Amino acid sequence: xxxKDLAEQLGLSQTTVSRALNGYPEVNKATRERVAQAAQKxxxxxxxxxxxxxxxxxxxxxxxxxxDRSQRFGxxxxxFFSGLAERLSLDEMDLLMSPVxxxxxxxxxxxLISSKxxxxxxxxxxxxxxxxxxxxxxxxxPFVLHGRTNIQxxxxxxxxxxxxxxxxxxxxxxDIGHRRIAMIDGHxxxxxxxxxxxxxxxxxxxxxxxxxxxxxxxxxFSDETGFHEAQxxxxxxxxxxxxxxxxxxxxxxxxxxxxxxxxxxxxxxxxIAHDDVFPYLNASNMVPAxxxxxxxxxxxxxxxxxxxxxxxxxxPVENIHEIWPVELILRQSSGPPVPPRR
Amino acid sequence: xxxKDLAEQLGLSQTTVSRALNGYPEVNKATRERVAQAAQKxxxxxxxxxxxxxxxxxxxxxxxxxxDRSQRFGxxxxxFFSGLAERLSLDEMDLLMSPVxxxxxxxxxxxLISSKxxxxxxxxxxxxxxxxxxxxxxxxxPFVLHGRTNIQxxxxxxxxxxxxxxxxxxxxxxDIGHRRIAMIDGHxxxxxxxxxxxxxxxxxxxxxxxxxxxxxxxxxFSDETGFHEAQxxxxxxxxxxxxxxxxxxxxxxxxxxxxxxxxxxxxxxxxIAHDDVFPYLNASNMVPAxxxxxxxxxxxxxxxxxxxxxxxxxxPVENIHEIWPVELILRQSSGPPVPPRR
DNA sequence: GCATAAATTCAAAGCGCTTTGAATGAAACA
DNA sequence: TGTTTCATTCAAAGCGCTTTGAATTTATGC
Numbered sequence: 001x002x003x004k005d006l007a008e009q010l011g012l013s014q015t016t017v018s019r020a021l022n023g024y025p026e027v028n029k030a031t032r033e034r035v036a037q038a039a040q041k042x043x044x045x046x047x048x049x050x051x052x053x054x055x056x057x058x059x060x061x062x063x064x065x066x067x068d069r070s071q072r073f074g075x076x077x078x079x080f081f082s083g084l085a086e087r088l089s090l091d092e093m094d095l096l097m098s099p100v101x102x103x104x105x106x107x108x109x110x111x112l113i114s115s116k117x118x119x120x121x122x123x124x125x126x127x128x129x130x131x132x133x134x135x136x137x138x139x140x141x142p143f144v145l146h147g148r149t150n151i152q153x154x155x156x157x158x159x160x161x162x163x164x165x166x167x168x169x170x171x172x173x174x175d176i177g178h179r180r181i182a183m184i185d186g187h188x189x190x191x192x193x194x195x196x197x198x199x200x201x202x203x204x205x206x207x208x209x210x211x212x213x214x215x216x217x218x219x220x221f222s223d224e225t226g227f228h229e230a231q232x233x234x235x236x237x238x239x240x241x242x243x244x245x246x247x248x249x250x251x252x253x254x255x256x257x258x259x260x261x262x263x264x265x266x267x268x269x270x271x272i273a274h275d276d277v278f279p280y281l282n283a284s285n286m287v288p289a290x291x292x293x294x295x296x297x298x299x300x301x302x303x304x305x306x307x308x309x310x311x312x313x314x315x316p317v318e319n320i321h322e323i324w325p326v327e328l329i330l331r332q333s334s335g336p337p338v339p340p341r342r
Numbered sequence: 343x344x345x346k347d348l349a350e351q352l353g354l355s356q357t358t359v360s361r362a363l364n365g366y367p368e369v370n371k372a373t374r375e376r377v378a379q380a381a382q383k384x385x386x387x388x389x390x391x392x393x394x395x396x397x398x399x400x401x402x403x404x405x406x407x408x409x410d411r412s413q414r415f416g417x418x419x420x421x422f423f424s425g426l427a428e429r430l431s432l433d434e435m436d437l438l439m440s441p442v443x444x445x446x447x448x449x450x451x452x453x454l455i456s457s458k459x460x461x462x463x464x465x466x467x468x469x470x471x472x473x474x475x476x477x478x479x480x481x482x483x484p485f486v487l488h489g490r491t492n493i494q495x496x497x498x499x500x501x502x503x504x505x506x507x508x509x510x511x512x513x514x515x516x517d518i519g520h521r522r523i524a525m526i527d528g529h530x531x532x533x534x535x536x537x538x539x540x541x542x543x544x545x546x547x548x549x550x551x552x553x554x555x556x557x558x559x560x561x562x563f564s565d566e567t568g569f570h571e572a573q574x575x576x577x578x579x580x581x582x583x584x585x586x587x588x589x590x591x592x593x594x595x596x597x598x599x600x601x602x603x604x605x606x607x608x609x610x611x612x613x614i615a616h617d618d619v620f621p622y623l624n625a626s627n628m629v630p631a632x633x634x635x636x637x638x639x640x641x642x643x644x645x646x647x648x649x650x651x652x653x654x655x656x657x658p659v660e661n662i663h664e665i666w667p668v669e670l671i672l673r674q675s676s677g678p679p680v681p682p683r684r
Numbered sequence: 685g686c687a688t689a690a691a692t693t694c695a696a697a698g699c700g701c702t703t704t705g706a707a708t709g710a711a712a713c714a
Numbered sequence: 715t716g717t718t719t720c721a722t723t724c725a726a727a728g729c730g731c732t733t734t735g736a737a738t739t740t741a742t743g744c
Contacts, residue, residue: 002729003730013694053729075420095438115387280565287598360702705724707724
């Protein structure tokens with residue numbers, strides 16, 4: 001059933017029916033009701049493509065499948081998506097996930113824009129001089145970046161305070177007596193990873209504790225890499241008395257490594273993990289409960305969707321920058337260093 | 343830049359340019375080249391909405407945000423999506439995620455169909471008499487179901503052998519001497535959950551071991567529920583000597599509960615988990631390595647995307663039914679029951 | 685009771701593409 | 715050379731909607 005048919009059924013013009021359905025004021029109330037009922041009855045709903053063509057707006061925002069396979073759809077991505085989806089549903093907006101073909105990421109962004117399949121784009125996991133961001137700015141296409149870059153031209157972004165999180169965690173560990181502190185985080189090049197390392201270094205520097213490069217690891221987030229890196233770290237003599245883990249998955253592996261070496265968690269070796277708040281993996285439920293720097297990636301997604309919709313509606317991009325603070329939540333996996341038993 | 347502009351630039355008609363771009367044979371080779379070059383140069387790419395309106399095809403498949411919040415975008419969903427996305431990229435198809443508004447799920451499906459935003463739909467997490475499936479069959483809209491229902495009318499589906507997986511795991515446990523075996527799985531009502539329970543019961547029945555209803559738990563998949571349910575199970579006297587966990591997350595909680603009670607995993611209490619193969623959570627890396635029934639949910643997603651594309655291309659739906667076998671992989675978390683050390 | 689304003693409704697144009705049916709020019713045939 | 719055929723190209727119609735500008739009906743003021 002199309003608009004024409006519906007209009008004929010009702011003995012009205014397409015114009016009136018269209019207006020009735022779209023809530024225009026110049027339609028008689030009785031007529032509007034009648035139209036609504038008929039639409040309901042016949043299960044009519046406008047052909048989205050015709051509608052979009054006519055109004056020049058899509059009602060969807062896009063996101064490209066994250067570039068490297070390892071990052072693609074990790075648990076972080078899915079939590080983030082969940083936040084996006086939740087917010088977008090309020091505006092009845094769709095979320096379009098488009099693949100990167102031929103590994104031509106920039107081209108994929110360009111095509112997504114010029115084919116008018118989406119009203120705006122969300123960019124995640126940026127590097128410091130992210131070329132996708134540069135391109136989108138240049139193209140003047142609405143987008144919001146999750147994370148930050150060093151690119152100066154105005155654009156909208158939302159990021160958490162990664163440097164602050166790791167600075168705070170590191171300082172805390174120093175405060176309670178640790179001197180050999182290691183970190184296992186995500187791959188270098190990504191802004192969040194660089195920022196975290198910066199925070200970590202700043203905290204050490206402030207207390208004049210030298211940075212031991214062996215104590216810094218960059219890997220993707222999984223229990224496996226957490227395990228391997230922690231094993232490596234603990235094999236040094238003296239080994240670190242505290243480990244910062246970039247994600248909950250990493251932390252699971254770190255826990256495992258500490259146990260398998262026979263150390264007591266939270267005593268001989270402390271662990272602080274960054275927690276993106278996964279509904280199915282709760283830091284306070286671990287044994288021992290895990291000390292974390294916490295920030296909900298889902299909430300970030302939700303807010304980003306909101307911002308993008310605002311931008312699409314014409315909000316100027318200049319002032320849309322948010323840095324979210326990260327909470328340090330002390331639990332049992334961290335404590336003053338205790339010399340090894342034995 | 344639109345087709346008209348591009349055509350004018352080239353001194354050609356829109357017809358010819360369109361045909362050149364879409365690979366029609368009746369275009370001079372030299373012309374085709376020239377057009378391709380110009381398109382590249384001007385960054386032209388057809389307005390997707392106009393194109394779709396004209397050809398009546400969208401180039402996207404849809405999926406609605408899973409219904410209940412708990413299930414929405416768990417780690418399973420994201421792995422599944424990942425598989426879908428991977429396969430769809432081969433066909434340059436988009437994946438459209440549409441929200442369910444006002445909690446009107448069926449209405450959301452109807453609107454998705456009648457608004458012609460997608461060429462086909464993927465349905466997940468069905469119940470035994472899933473109304474969405476019934477509706478889609480009725481509407482004759484292309485779709486593939488991940489899972490199964492008891493609905494008889496022909497429709498395409500792909501499922502793993504959930505009953506077989508749990509039957510096999512249970513039988514194995516019985517074989518090595520267990521008599522009190524518990525299961526913690528997903529919510530009742532979902533087909534996969536019912537099938538698993540069926541498999542479990544069949545295995546017990548076959549050996550004439552009575553089913554203890556206290557030993558069956560249905561909860562959503564998270565480490566927290568795994569922990570709580572396992573705690574409950576282990577508080578019975580006598581307690582189960584083996585626990586089947588419906589997901590890796592659940593298993594993490596179960597591990598924790600067993601340890602916190604002071605039992606030795608794989609001896610006093612065995613655990614077998616169903617593993618959907620998460621790249622960031624590896625069963626063989628746990629300590630002890632976890633015995634699992636394994637089936638990749640990502641591969642399932644990939645295959646389902648493939649099937650849906652075939653259906654959209656006209657493949658009849660009658661014969662598209664796949665049941666994937668599930669492997670039981672023995673590792674250290676299961677073994678013959680050992681009487682508690684005092 | 686008539687002119688004017690306000691409330692409704694409508695016909696037709698346009699969104700940017702594909703595709704039908706016709707036109708053109710070149711090559712092949714007789 | 716005139717006629718066919720084939721290879722290319724084109725003009726125009728149509729996809730289903732929104733929206734402009736005009737037409738009609740109804741309400742209001744004097």
